[in-house]
Amino acid sequence: GLFVVGSFVAACCVEVDALPEAGETLSARSFSMEPGGKGFNLAVAARRLGAEVGGLFAVGDDDLARLAPPAFERAGLSPELLRRKAGPTGGGVGFIAADGETCLAVASGANAALSAEDVRSCAKAIDGAAICLAQFESPDAPVLEAFSIARRAGRFTLLNPSPFRPMSDALLAVTSALCVNRTEARALATSLDAAGDDLEALAQAAFAKGPDALVVTLGGRGALAFRRGEPTIEQSAFPVVAVDALGAGDGFAAALATSLAEGRGWEAAMRRAAAAGALTATIRGTFDAFPNDDALDRLVRA
Numbered sequence: 558g559l560f561v562v563g564s565f566v567a568a569c570c571v572e573v574d575a576l577p578e579a580g581e582t583l584s585a586r587s588f589s590m591e592p593g594g595k596g597f598n599l600a601v602a603a604r605r606l607g608a609e610v611g612g613l614f615a616v617g618d619d620d621l622a623r624l625a626p627p628a629f630e631r632a633g634l635s636p637e638l639l640r641r642k643a644g645p646t647g648g649g650v651g652f653i654a655a656d657g658e659t660c661l662a663v664a665s666g667a668n669a670a671l672s673a674e675d676v677r678s679c680a681k682a683i684d685g686a687a688i689c690l691a692q693f694e695s696p697d698a699p700v701l702e703a704f705s706i707a708r709r710a711g712r713f714t715l716l717n718p719s720p721f722r723p724m725s726d727a728l729l730a731v732t733s734a735l736c737v738n739r740t741e742a743r744a745l746a747t748s749l750d751a752a753g754d755d756l757e758a759l760a761q762a763a764f765a766k767g768p769d770a771l772v773v774t775l776g777g778r779g780a781l782a783f784r785r786g787e788p789t790i791e792q793s794a795f796p797v798v799a800v801d802a803l804g805a806g807d808g809f810a811a812a813l814a815t816s817l818a819e820g821r822g823w824e825a826a827m828r829r830a831a832a833a834g835a836l837t838a839t840i841r842g843t844f845d846a847f848p849n850d851d852a853l854d855r856l857v858r859a
């Protein structure tokens with residue numbers, strides 16, 4: 558199974574003809590709110606693919622916190638993975654324009670209060686999971702603690718550093734694999750003093766800090782997996798009619814982790830991950846967009 562160092566966010570989505578400019582008030586085409594957050598999305602996507610998913614998530618003590626337990630139930634995740642913190646629940650607003658352009662802002666709220674001590678209370682679950690997954694809507698301390706526990710137990714750790722911030726050497730030392738999109742790859746290159754456009758050089762710079770693998774997703778152009786001492790995997794994208802790429806990266810990372818945890822090799826895992834990212838892009842939003850195992854098998858075999 559997997560253990561997810563989670564984030565939970567009430568995600569508002571506003572559909573507009575064109576993105577608003579500073580000072581502008583627009584009529585929107587629609588407004589919706591769904592349970593989200595990168596950690597929650599990873600957990601939902603992995604669970605839908607049949608993985609056993611444990612983890613740790615924080616909500617606040619406000620009205621929005623009430624969204625979480627039913628959302629966890631609906632996803633087949635235990636509400637016992639939730640911790641309640643003083644203050645507001647994490648929240649975000651995204652604008653989607655008719656041409657597909659988006660802009661997005663997220664306040665971390667209770668996610669920022671997740672601590673290393675919270676993580677230590679889950680040490681058994683982390684020990685028992687084949688892969689520990691984390692993202693950067695959570696602070697450094699719980700991610701570092703979870704990865705340290707996982708690696709001491711000989712487990713694999715996968716970090717999606719999104720939204721991007723530079724990683725400490727201590728965190729990189731306990732990270733088995735990094736999964737980034739093109740934008741995050743550029744930021745990672747800057748933080749590691751590597752050449753911006755040379756992904757092979759970036760991979761070598763990352764390997765020097767600890768990780769054995771660097772996965773770079775390229776949207777509709779597929780994804781690359783660089784591994785220490787192994788040939789690079791160039792995974793092409795599955796041709797689909799994309800309606801919005803929201804959650805594609807989360808669907809990809811969740812499928813990669815789930816497939817590796819199932820003992821599939823890297824080639825098969827990358828193929829399944831690309832298929833999951835593609836399928837996620839064919840359905841609007843996130844929660845309902847993540848594919849199940851049957852849909853994934855159908856596309857992978859097609």
Ligand code: ADP
Pocket residue numbers: 738739773774775776777778779780793794795796797799802803804805806807809830831832833834835838
């Ligand atoms: P993020 O959402 O983190 O920016 P990407 O946009 O790179 O991530 O998407 C993640 C993966 O999902 C890609 O590597 C690709 O395999 C798949 N994907 C995303 N958009 C499309 C698309 N339009 N067509 C096919 N596959 C896609």
